[in-house]
Amino acid sequence: MEVDVARNLHGVLDNLPAGVRLVAISKFHPKEYIEAAYGEGQRVFGESHEQELKGKAEALPKDIEWHFIGHLQTNKVKYIAPYIAMIEAVDSLKLLREIEKQGARHDRVIKVLLELHIAEEETKYGLTLEACRQLLENGEWRELKHVQVCGLMMMASNVDDEGQISKEFDKASDFFHEVKERYFSDDPEFRERSWGMSNDYQIAVRHGSTMVRVGTTIFGPRVY
Numbered sequence: 482m483e484v485d486v487a488r489n490l491h492g493v494l495d496n497l498p499a500g501v502r503l504v505a506i507s508k509f510h511p512k513e514y515i516e517a518a519y520g521e522g523q524r525v526f527g528e529s530h531e532q533e534l535k536g537k538a539e540a541l542p543k544d545i546e547w548h549f550i551g552h553l554q555t556n557k558v559k560y561i562a563p564y565i566a567m568i569e570a571v572d573s574l575k576l577l578r579e580i581e582k583q584g585a586r587h588d589r590v591i592k593v594l595l596e597l598h599i600a601e602e603e604t605k606y607g608l609t610l611e612a613c614r615q616l617l618e619n620g621e622w623r624e625l626k627h628v629q630v631c632g633l634m635m636m637a638s639n640v641d642d643e644g645q646i647s648k649e650f651d652k653a654s655d656f657f658h659e660v661k662e663r664y665f666s667d668d669p670e671f672r673e674r675s676w677g678m679s680n681d682y683q684i685a686v687r688h689g690s691t692m693v694r695v696g697t698t699i700f701g702p703r704v705y
């Protein structure tokens with residue numbers, strides 16, 4: 482293995498304060514890299530393509546907690562529903578309804594995070610704060626017995642300006658507290674703030690993150 486996964490993993494873990502979990506983003510990396518991290522005790526991994534995830538989930542230890550971090554098309558939910566622990570990037574009621582349907586079919590509760598679009602970059606994905614408020618205000622999510630809304634996820638702008646990145650994380654944190662109070666004050670499961678990637682996770686943990694998604698720093702550059 483060209484990459485010292487064990488050393489890199491411990492380097493990241495050493496930077497995380499208590500209460501912040503690491504999702505090791507293993508997309509496009511071989512199973513051997515995941516096994517190396519698993520051997521060091523890492524149990525939570527993130528993938529962004531359902532086929533790749535399926536192959537890895539079938540081949541690797543069953544106590545791995547798989548997170549789906551990419552954009553998920555509604556018609557692909559059925560492929561990952563049997564084993565996915567958390568779907569991190571939910572940005573529509575339509576997707577929530579499909580997760581409910583597939584969760585019911587497999588008699589399991591699937592954890593989800595709502596993805597916010599806060600960064601300045603153009604992207605089709607993620608809910609604006611207003612759209613997220615509307616989705617929660619609509620209330621239908623409360624009826625979905627096979628979906629557990631556990632928190633929020635976002636990506637900061639891909640810039641060098643630490644001030645701007647911090648501001649975006651703060652905006653997401655403030656919004657988390659707003660919706661926590663309004664919709665989830667009696668729900669201890671709603672607690673996750675998934676922000677921070679290789680280039681900004683150390684900033685993220687100072688701005689409310691409870692869950693960082695780090696790939697490159699652990700596994701090296703991805704080969705597409």
Ligand SMILES: *Cc1c(COP(=O)(O)O)cnc(C)c1O
Nearest residue numbers: 506550678679680694695696697
């Ligand atoms: C790929 C990816 C990551 C990990 O990015 P790195 O820069 O390699 O740490 C985190 N979150 C999402 C949503 C991703 O797609």
